[in-house]
Amino acid sequence: MLEISGLTKSFGRLPVLRGVDLTVGRGRVTAVLGPNGAGKSTLIKAVLGLTRPDAGTIRLGGVPIAGPGAAGHAHRARIGYMPQLAAFPAHLTGAELIAMLRDLRGAPAAGDDPLVEALALAPHLGKPLGTLSGGTRQKVNAVLALLFRPDLLILDEPTAGLDPVSSGVLKDRVLAERAAGCTVVVTSHVLSEVEELADDVAFLVDGRVRYAGPVEALLRETRQTRLERAVAQLMRGAPAPAAEAAA
Amino acid sequence: MTRLLGYQVRNVLRSRWLAAYALFFLLVTDALLRFGGDDGKVLLGLGNVTLLVVPLVGLVFGTTALYEARPFTELLLAQPVGRGQLFAALYGGLALPTAAAYVLGAGLPFALHGVPSGHGASLLVLLGAGALLTGVFVALAFLVALRTDDRARGLGAAVGLWLALALLYDGGVLLLLAVFGDHALERPLLAAMLANPVDLARVLLLLRFDGAALLGYTGAVFARFFGGPGALVAAALLLAWVAVPAAFGARAFRRKDF
Numbered sequence: 095m096l097e098i099s100g101l102t103k104s105f106g107r108l109p110v111l112r113g114v115d116l117t118v119g120r121g122r123v124t125a126v127l128g129p130n131g132a133g134k135s136t137l138i139k140a141v142l143g144l145t146r147p148d149a150g151t152i153r154l155g156g157v158p159i160a161g162p163g164a165a166g167h168a169h170r171a172r173i174g175y176m177p178q179l180a181a182f183p184a185h186l187t188g189a190e191l192i193a194m195l196r197d198l199r200g201a202p203a204a205g206d207d208p209l210v211e212a213l214a215l216a217p218h219l220g221k222p223l224g225t226l227s228g229g230t231r232q233k234v235n236a237v238l239a240l241l242f243r244p245d246l247l248i249l250d251e252p253t254a255g256l257d258p259v260s261s262g263v264l265k266d267r268v269l270a271e272r273a274a275g276c277t278v279v280v281t282s283h284v285l286s287e288v289e290e291l292a293d294d295v296a297f298l299v300d301g302r303v304r305y306a307g308p309v310e311a312l313l314r315e316t317r318q319t320r321l322e323r324a325v326a327q328l329m330r331g332a333p334a335p336a337a338e339a340a341a
Numbered sequence: 342m343t344r345l346l347g348y349q350v351r352n353v354l355r356s357r358w359l360a361a362y363a364l365f366f367l368l369v370t371d372a373l374l375r376f377g378g379d380d381g382k383v384l385l386g387l388g389n390v391t392l393l394v395v396p397l398v399g400l401v402f403g404t405t406a407l408y409e410a411r412p413f414t415e416l417l418l419a420q421p422v423g424r425g426q427l428f429a430a431l432y433g434g435l436a437l438p439t440a441a442a443y444v445l446g447a448g449l450p451f452a453l454h455g456v457p458s459g460h461g462a463s464l465l466v467l468l469g470a471g472a473l474l475t476g477v478f479v480a481l482a483f484l485v486a487l488r489t490d491d492r493a494r495g496l497g498a499a500v501g502l503w504l505a506l507a508l509l510y511d512g513g514v515l516l517l518l519a520v521f522g523d524h525a526l527e528r529p530l531l532a533a534m535l536a537n538p539v540d541l542a543r544v545l546l547l548l549r550f551d552g553a554a555l556l557g558y559t560g561a562v563f564a565r566f567f568g569g570p571g572a573l574v575a576a577a578l579l580l581a582w583v584a585v586p587a588a589f590g591a592r593a594f595r596r597k598d599f
Contacts, residue, residue: 185355
């Protein structure tokens with residue numbers, strides 16, 4: 095679904111991505127993990143088109159979206175993005191924001207997303223976004239990402255700021271989308287959440303993929319039972335397991 | 342693009358600072374009309390306030406708005422919309438309501454008290470110059486904010502730009518005159534004025550007011566040089582001062598790594 099090859103990016107003299115190769119399978123949830131500064135955000139921003147890579151290519155469903163021969167911006171109608179920070183125009187209401195995104199995407203005015211009801215968001219949609227609590231804004235954020243039934247869903251720390259009930263609702267929805275064939279890329283510092291959601295793990299260190307493959311394979315090869323331990327072992331610099339090809 | 346612009350405008354129109362800005366000009370103009378003496382002096386006084394306040398507000402509103410909108414801008418950039426369109430919506434969405442707030446605030450008291458006889462055209466020129474200056478300084482603010490990721494530095498640069506263009510510039514010109522007083526300085530002075538949109542707006546006003554009351558030394562030179570069609574030239578140059586920074590801003594926005 096998503097093929098990244100030879101991706102490099104430097105900010106000034108600081109190399110952030112040093113040749114990332116990664117394939118994200120269709121209908122799977124892939125967690126992008128790694129220590130701070132490993133290049134996770136830059137990688138995601140490159141996929142979203144927020145940052146232009148210096149070299150390398152990104153293909154979405156075989157179509158180049160970054161690098162040589164990259165198409166315009168039409169492919170973004172297939173991507174749903176939930177940023178880490180739910181910051182919206184303070185004086186617009188949630189309903190207006192949803193209408194704005196519908197206009198931007200030229201999407202038909204389908205009914206309300208079931209997530210609005212599941213997250214008990216309906217009573218808040220008429221209020222200015224600046225008056226909503228951080229958690230409620232994060233719920234709006236989740237609805238915006240999922241509203242258009244994307245083929246590729248990119249979630250940046252999706253449950254940060256959500257209460258446990260809402261967090262559960264969101265995770266169930268993500269798994270339902272995956273079952274319906276949606277490809278999901280998620281970053282999270284909560285490894286129990288990653289364990290719950292992810293089929294595959296891509297572990298970045300210093301702008302390179304150190305491990306990419308199924309979660310079970312990582313656990314097996316690091317001889318751990320919990321993802322947290324396995325990831326700690328990767329971070330300590332133990333030789334990377336040879337499962338990269340399994341991605 | 343127009344729909345996106347509509348949402349941006351709606352968001353800005355509902356903000357309190359915009360209402361405060363309109364109210365400020367409403368009160369200043371009303372006070373000038375009540376206590377400002379003869380009609381020409383009212384317009385001159387309002388012109389002076391405009392030349393100081395509009396650039397400052399355009400720069401501060403512009404940089405602050407762009408920094409605050411940064412996370413939301415990233416969300417919008419991830420939608421199927423071109424960067425050029427998005428920039429136009431962000432810029433127009435701020436510059437248009439801000440210019441409208443100025444025109445409304447400064448213009449409304451004239452509607453209530455009555456436009457001084459014979460000064461209708463001058464008032465229109467003043468309001469037009471204020472609106473254009475808003476466009477200039479919001480564009481410059483966007484350019485600063487796009488070039489500087491650090492918010493404090495960006496705001497500092499914006500205020501520094503205001504100090505330089507609205508306050509220190511004429512002082513510098515006067516200093517040059519004092520030092521090189523015995524040389525022919527008209528051409529360098531003209532060049533100096535083209536390089537400063539505040540001076541251009543000042544020239545526009547000065548030409549209307551017949552150069553009677555000096556708003557600054559450079560303006561007087563310009564008035565003498567251009568004579569009759571000077572106002573058109575100054576207006577065209579002021580428009581260029583909107584278009585060029587906005588074009589550079591759009592270019593920076595299209596190339597930026599967010």
